Amino acid sequence: MSEKTVLLLPQMREDSDISSDVPGKWNEQQSTAFHNVATSLEYNAPGAIKNISSVPTMWARPLTFEMVLYDRRHSMRSQFIDQWQGMLAAVALAEMRGLPLTAKLVELGSDKLQGVSFGKSLFDLKPNYGERNLYTLQNKHPWQDLYVFLYEVEIDNVRHKRPVGMTSPTTLVVPSAEADWGKLPWWNRELQRLQAPQAFLNAEEQALLWMWLRNLSQQLGQYGGNDTALNTITGLIVDFQRSLAQNQELQPEECFSTNEQFFGIPINRGALIALNKPVKAPPEPSSVALIPSRVKTGKQLPLLLYDPEEMPKVWGVEPQNIWLHEGQTLASLKPGQFAHFKERWVKEVNLVKKDDLFFPELYFIELEDGLPGALLPDKKKNDVIRFNNKPVTPLIPLNSMLVDYFTPEELVEKITFKMQNNGKVRLILNLPLSGVKQKQQSYPLYKEYDLKEENCLGEQLPVVQIWPNFRTEGWQEYYTFYYDSELGAKAFQITIPEAKDSYDFNVGFGKYQLSKSPAFPEVFPCTDGQGNLIGMILMKSPTDINKNRDWKVGVDFGTSFTNIFIKLKDSPEPLPLKNLQRQITKAAPDTILNALFEFFIPENFIPQDKPLPISSVLTTNGKNPNHEVKLPIFDGRMYIPNNKTFKPQEEHIKTNLKWQKGNTEYYQLFISHLALHISALAAESGVKSIQWAISYPSAFSHAERKGYVSSWKKILTDLGKTTGITHKYPTPNDSKHLKTESLASAQYFADYERQDLVYTTCIDMGGGTSDISIWDSQKIVHQCSVLLAGRDIFSEIVRENPSFIKNRLEDNFGGWDRLHTGAFNAKLDVWLRLESENWLKNEREQIADEEDMKGLVTVMAIGVAGLYYYVGILLKVLKQEGKHSREGITPVYIGGNGSRFLHWLDDQGNFSPASEINKILSRMLSSASGFPHSNIETVLTNRCQPKDEVACGLVLEDSRLEVRDIKEDDRLIAGEACLIIYNINQEDVPDKITANSRIKQDDELELKDFKIPELVELPKFLCEFHKVLKELNIEEIFALKDYKMSPDTKDNSELWKRTQRALEDILIKEMKGKSEEIRFEPPFILGLKALLRVLAKDWAKIKTPQK
Structure with a gap:
């Protein structure tokens, strides 16, 4: 291996200040040695290092940095x-x-x-x-x-x-x-x-x-x-x-x-x-502020989208140039600081991340059009979402806060669903943001979802409805109804963000929710059974209504039924009962129908071809027990009964609203809902102002009349605050818009039917009262209201024999014999409203000769004839008082839903001038009045339906009739002698009233006793009735069995003894207390009602053959 020199430090420059010595030998140097070494190194030599790191001290890096920066000649x-x-x-x-x-x-x-x-x-x-x-x-x-x-x-x-x-x-x-x-x-x-x-x-x-x-x-x-x-x-x-x-x-x-x-x-x-203080750019407006729609601007805190990872890439802009708020940028606000700044700015802006907008899972309905009343992305621009090869309807997995910034229509345009090749669903959300330098930029967000079996909401859905389905300036009464269809945990639930009043309740296995909002709901956030948010349902904005019309509305609140007419310009017409509901979910039709009828507002009133009049029935089913002040819809609603399912005996069903003492709360709830419903129909028709006209029976006591008018005033005043409609209500002295039922009925015949009221009697026969007005030369001479009407001449009679209903009327729906009086009458009213016309047409003639039918007709005829006999007494007394000078009986115009019973008294089931009962009634007038006999016809309405007369008459203007103030002169005419005992200063003060005199009523006095010692005129009537049957050879109406034709009570002693006993029972129950609270009735009418009760019990003994 050859020897090679390896440099541990760069080599020295040739002009180095350091002299070399023997390698490996330590030399003592001056303190400047390190500096001299550093300045003598040849850094450009091959293998030069990046940094100096060989200075032998713990502080080498800062000292080297100091050395280099302070040495201008240093090569590094x-x-x-x-x-x-x-x-x-x-x-x-x-x-x-x-x-x-x-x-x-x-x-x-x-x-x-x-x-x-x-x-x-x-x-x-x-x-x-x-x-x-x-x-x-x-x-x-x-x-x-x-x-x-x-x-x-x-x-x-x-x-x-x-x-x-x-x-x-x-x-x-x-x-x-x-x-x-x-x-x-x-x-x-x-x-x-x-x-x-x-x-x-x-x-x-x-x-x-x-x-x-x-x-x-x-x-x-x-x-x-x-x-x-x-x-x-x-x-x-x-x-x-x-x-x-x-x-x-x-x-x-x-x-x-x-x-x-x-x-x-x-x-x-x-x-x-x-x-310590880094720089920040001079604050600029936020680049990430959501641009809300015009109608939403300024209504919510600005929404800022924080997406530091993706936004710089999508926009191609450095994060420090994308401004958030208060000098913070996408670069300066670190992810770990998000929660801090969100809380810090909570009152200034709404800072959100992508995950705040998208829900983690996609829930869906296993139906293609599972939300028919909702707003979903356009199918032409979106893929059909399929699960198991079937099209489904998604709950939009976005936070409903977006609806604070966009209308539902605008938001849905920013949403796109796309099916991916892997079977997932991609939801794309395109948001308009303020952009860098305030140049508005679109920003797309997306999330992909798996379609999971556990997120499938199935095919059976809860019921979700909104009423009313329109929008107009000032309307603040929107109601949302939810019913889980007894699906339990399988049903999704909804919340109503802007609800001012909301009530959840359970009935049986069903869960219900009723909410009221001041604006039409734009979105329903949906939750699962544990309350976790799972999506939202967007609502299509309803039609905006421009208000430019005026209505006059006449309301005839009756014992059995209530009718409403409106007047547009010069034409009166029945109130059009449109369906104002928005059906949101595709729930089962029967489920929707039953739920709405029982707990909300029906989509359609029945029968659909003739929805008016509506039943005067209230339901409190599902009422909120926590409401001190009872609210319409929440605590009581108009109930539209179905003949087959109506159960008036149920605790929540309230009937006889008009007359049952102690239930003012219930009739107030009824007319509150009625007025609200009418207002909604008016608003939907573009009405800006309503002039209300209401009727009342003159049989109302002074206190009842005062309370009734006051109730309407309060209800309409409150509605003026929440409906955007000007409600003009009648004052107690407004005779133009506050009329007795008798006057309104007369005005109908005079001004709508164009009948002359030269010398005429008008009768509005309802369920509880018959309102009578007598006219001479188009001027009223007398009006009164008697508590003898449809229920007395039919309902109370057949109540004594429920088997007649089952076998003759062929109604097997519902335990007639177990119903108390009010429930029985209400149920029978519904049958009469829905079925009687067909029964009269198809069945009446077939049983005309049956004993039970013959007996019923006789008792009914006595009731109607007795009413006419009393009118004859009125004509006689008015003649005696000099109120008119004519020597003759009057034609009779009769209307009201009770007038239909005249058809029952004709074998063909169709009353006409040729009907035998018409002749009988004419003779009753002449017999009682003492005027010569003449064939005067009873005339029924021919342009409208029975019960339309009063409501229509209320909206008519410019009447040909002359109505004067006859308060002192329209006191009840007795028709039968009586004794009234008042308690004055702790002493009994008797007031003897003859048959042809009027009953004085002093509201300040306490009535201690009301006696009819002897029936005189009533026996005369019954005798005259039987005489007419014989003299006119009447074949369709029969005499009472075993009746002796005599005005002397001794000749039919048992009958009159029982009648007197029944009369005393009525007097004890109804004719005691403060005068202003008592509904005074003519003694003759009281006796007639007692007689009808006795005859009804006798008739009930006739066996009705079973079918």
């Missing part, structure tokens, strides 16, 4: 200056560039380091200072306190902080030899050293660095440094500045960080304090 000076500049630039631009650079303070004199041999050695061997120190420290050696800079790098997916440099009292900073500066652009990984940074900086960064260097040089002279050292380092700083671009417009106060501990700790030793 330019390389060291590049590294020095590179580290200063890294410190200066650390915040702006988001460099993961931190600092640690090393106090060599601390007890901690003095207890470690290495630390003690460092302290003992610390360099001397004198001519090259840039600062001094009080009571400390300047080398005693130093800072080590650490740079965070990732190694094998683990982040580590590695030392990359330190501070020095003589050079400010010293970069470590062969440190790892990660992705710092001016770190040369191949050479393992920093380079001069200028070529890697843009103009803005150079100008900011120039400003930072100026501040550094200005501060150097303030900390007791050596002039030679200060001049040297200041010169190097100035040279560095000259190599940089500058911007004279920059203001120093805008250029430096406000973070006193950006590097993790404050750097505050001597002149090093100038390193």
Whole structure:
């Protein structure tokens, strides 16, 4: 092996200041020897090294750096200056560039380091200072306190902080030899050293660095440094500045960080304090702010998207040039600081990451169009998502916060679903951002999803509905209904972000939710059974309605049914009951139908061809027990019963709303929902103002009338605040818009049917009352309301014989014999509304000769004839009082849903002027009045349906009728003698009333007793009724069995004895208390009702054959 000389150090220059000696021999040298060695090395010789690292001291690196920087002749000076500049630039631009650079303070004199041999050695061997120190420290050696800079790098997916440099009292900073500066652009990984940074900086960064260097040089002279050292380092700083671009417009106060501990700790030793604040660019508007739609601008905090990994690549822009907020850029805000800044800015901006917008899993419905009422991306622009080769409907796996910034239509345009070759689904979200320099830029985000079996929501879906399905200015009443279809944990659930009132309840195995929102819901965030968000359903914006019309609305709130008419210009018409619901999910049709009828608002009212009138029935099913003030829909809703499924005996079904004492809460809920529903239909039709007209029976007590008008006022006042409609309601003295049912009915016949009311009686026969008005020369002379109507002349009769309903009316749905009075009447009303017309047409004639049918017809005929007999009494008394001068009975115009019972009294099931009952009624008028007999017809409505008359009459204007104030003159005419006993000052004061006189009602008095000692006129009536049957040879209506034709009660003593007993029962229950709370009834009518009860029990003894 040949000998070869190997150089451990570069060879000496020929003009070296060092003389050689015998190799291997130690020589004693002067203190300048190391300096002479360094300056005598030939660095350009072959095999030259990158750094000097062989100086034998622990402080070799900072001392070598000092030596080179201070020696202008040193051959490595330019390389060291590049590294020095590179580290200063890294410190200066650390915040702006988001460099993961931190600092640690090393106090060599601390007890901690003095207890470690290495630390003690460092302290003992610390360099001397004198001519090259840039600062001094009080009571400390300047080398005693130093800072080590650490740079965070990732190694094998683990982040580590590695030392990359330190501070020095003589050079400010010293970069470590062969440190790892990660992705710092001016770190040369191949050479393992920093380079001069200028070529890697843009103009803005150079100008900011120039400003930072100026501040550094200005501060150097303030900390007791050596002039030679200060001049040297200041010169190097100035040279560095000259190599940089500058911007004279920059203001120093805008250029430096406000973070006193950006590097993790404050750097505050001597002149090093100038390193403590890196630069920041003058704040610019955010580059990553989401550009919201015009209608959403300013309604939410700005949304800022933080995506430091991908955004610089997508836009081709350095991260330090992509601004976030408050001077932070994508470069300066490190991922580990995200949570801190999100919380810090929580009241200013909404800082989000991609994962905040995308949900981790994609859930889907196993139906192609599983969300018919929702908004999904256009099928023409999106791939059909398939699972097991079947098209499915996705829940959009995005955060619903996006709807705070875009309308559903705008958001869905930014969404694209694409099927990938690997079977995954890619969801692409294109967001418009403010962009660099405020040049708006689109930014695409995407996430790929596996279609998993466990994320399949199946084919059976919960019911989700919204009412009403429109939008108009001022409307703030939107209701969302959810029913899980008893699917349990399999059903997804929804939340309504803007709900002001929401109520969850369970019925059986079903889970329900009812919510009210001030605006139409734009999105339903969906959750699983554990409450985890799994996606969202976007809502298509409903039609915007312009309001430019006025309506007049007439409401006839009846005992059995309620009717509504509207007037547009000059044409009255029934309220059009449109379907205003939005069906969101493709749930089973039967499930939807049943759920809406029982717990929400039906999509369609039945029967669909003639939805009006609606039943006066309320349901409180699913009511919120926590509501002190009861709310419509939540606590009570109009109920649209189906004949086959209606169970009025259920606790939540409320009937007889108009008359049952103590249930004002229920009728108020009913008319609240009714008024809300009418308002919605009006708003959907572009109505800006509604003039309401309402009717009431004159049989209402003073307190009932006052309370009824007050209820409407409160309800309509409240609706004015939430519907955007001006609601004009009648005052107690507004005779134009607050009318008795008798007057409204008369106006219908006069102004709509164009009948003359020269000398006429109008009767509106409802379920509970018959409202009577008598007219002479188009002027009203008397009006009254009697509690004898459809329920008395039919419902209460057949209630005594439920088998008749089952076998004759062929209705087998529901335990008629087990229903209490109110429930029975309500259920029968529904049957009559839906089925009676067909029954009369197809069945009535077939059983005309059956004993049970003949008996029913007789009792019904007595009831109607008795009402007419009472009208005859009225005509007689009015003649006696001089209210009119005519000697004759009047034609009768009769309407109301009770008028249909006239058809039952005709064998053909179709009442006409030729019907025998018409002749009987005419004779009853003449018999009671004493006027000559004449064949006067009873006229039914011919342009509308029964029960339309009052509602239609309410909206008619410019009546030909003359209505005067007859409050004092329209007191009830008794028709039968009675004795009223008032309690005045603790004394009984009797008031004897004759049959042909009026009943005085003093609201201030307490009625102690109401007696009808003897029935006189009623027996006369029954006798006259039977006379007519005989005299006119009536064949369709039959006499009572065993009845003796005599007005003397002794001749039919048993019948009248039982009637008197039934009458006393009525008087005891209904005719005691404060006068203003009592519904006064004519004694004749009270006696007639008692008689009908007795006859009904006798009829019930007739056996009805079973079918």
